[in-house]
Amino acid sequence: MVSAPTTAVTTDLAVGAAPLLEVRGLRKEFGSRGLFGRRQRFVAVGDVSFTVERGEAVALVGESGSGKSTIARLLVRLARADAGEIRLDGVDVLATEPRGATLGYRRRVQMIFQDPFGSLNPAHSVAYHLERPLARHGRVAGGEGDRAALRDKAAELLGTVGLEPAREMLDRRPDELSGGQRQRVAIARALAVEPDLVVADEPTSMLDVSIRTGVLNLLARLKRERGLGILLITHDLASARYLGDRILVLYRGRVVEDGPAAAVVGSPAHPYTRALLGSIAEGGRLEMPTARRRDGHKGGAGCAFASRCDQAVAGCLEAEPGPRVVGDGHRARCFLYPDNLAGAARP
Helix, strand or coil: CCCCCCCCCCCCCCCCCCCCCEEEEEEEEEEEEEEHHCEEEEEEEEEEEEEEEEEEEEEEEEEEECCCCHHHHCCCCCCCCCCCEEEECCCCCCHCCCCCCHHHHHHHHHEEEECCCCCCCCCCCHHHHHHHHHHCCCCCCCCHHHHHHHHHHHHHHHHHCCCHHHHHHHCHHHHHHHHHHHHHHHHHHHHHHCCEEEEECCCCCCCCHHHHHHHHHHHHHHHHHCCCCEEEECCCCCHHHHHHCEEEECCEEEEEEEHHHHHHHHHHCHHHHHHHHHHHCCCCCCCCCCCCCCCCCCCCCCCCCHHCCCCCCHHHCCCCCCEEEEEEEEEEEECCCCCCCCCCCCC
16 A cells, blocks of 8 residues: 655634635435336435545545545536535535536536546537636636637646646647646646535546556645545445545445544554454455355445445344544544444434
8 A cells, every 4th residue: 555645734714714625514315216107205314424625635434325426426416416505615506506506516626537538528628628618717817818828828738737748738628638748737727716615436446556646646645735625436445545534434325434544554443443444455346244244234224335245233234323532633433433422413
C-alpha cells in the first residue's frame, strides 16, 4: 500500500462556522416491478449523514451496489433525493432549490466522472471542453466573445493539471490522448468554474496503476493549494487512505464505519471494513467469511451485514446497531462494541 501525502491540511474556518457540505439523513429508494407485477422498493441510500470541510478530502468506500455513486448523483443533483438535507455553507439546497440545481450551485459543486473518455465528447477539441464552462459561467472578463482570453484561460487550466505543452494540447481531441491525460482534462474542466467542492466518482479506476498515483497527487495538491473540498467515491481503501483525511465505509446504503483515514485503515472496527482491506491482498476481489453465514437473514430488521459476517450473534438478526465510538473520531455500527452513544443523536 502506498503511503499517504504527509502535508497537513489547513483551513481558515472560524469556530462554529458551517461546514462546506453537510449531508443529513439522505435517503434514496428505487422501485421495480417484481413477480406478478408486484411493485418492489429498494433502498439505495438510507439515512446517510456526513460533512466535508474546506480543504478536506472525504472518501466514501464500499463494494459495487453499496450506494456510493447514488450519493454522488444526489449531491450534484443528477438524481432527486427522497428525504434528507444537502446543506452548502449551512443552506439546505433541497429546500431552497426544489426544482433542481441552479447555475450557481453547479458552479460551486462539480463532478469528475469515472470514465474520462465517456465524459468528453470525441467530436470536440480539448479547447471546446474547457472554454464552454468558462463562457457559460462568466469566468473570463470578456465573456464568450473574447476568444483569445478564453483560450489563454483554457491553456492555464491545462498547465494547472500538468498537461504540457498546454497550447498544443488545446487542439487535440479526446481520442488523441491517453487515459491519464483525458482524466486530467476532465479535472481541468471541473476546475474551470472555480468550484468549492468536487465529487470524484472512481476517478482512477479506469486508469493504469502506474498513473493512478499521479492523478491522486494532483487532487491532493488542489485540495491543499486551493482549499478545495473533495468527496472521493471509490471501492479501493488504498486510494481512500492515500487521498482521504476521513473515510466513510458504506454497506447497502448505510455508513457502517467512519473516522480518520489512518484509523479506519490501520485499525478497522467493522467486519465489513476488515473484509474490504482483505480484498486488497486478493487483487480487489472481495471474499467474505462464510464460517457462520446466516442464509435465512434477509437484511430487514437486523444488521444488513449479518448474513455475511463470521462474528454475527443472535442480536445481529433482530435489530440494527447504532453507531458506537471505537476511537478518537472513529465510529462503527456493530454490536461487537458497547452502545456508548445511547440517547445521543444518530449520525
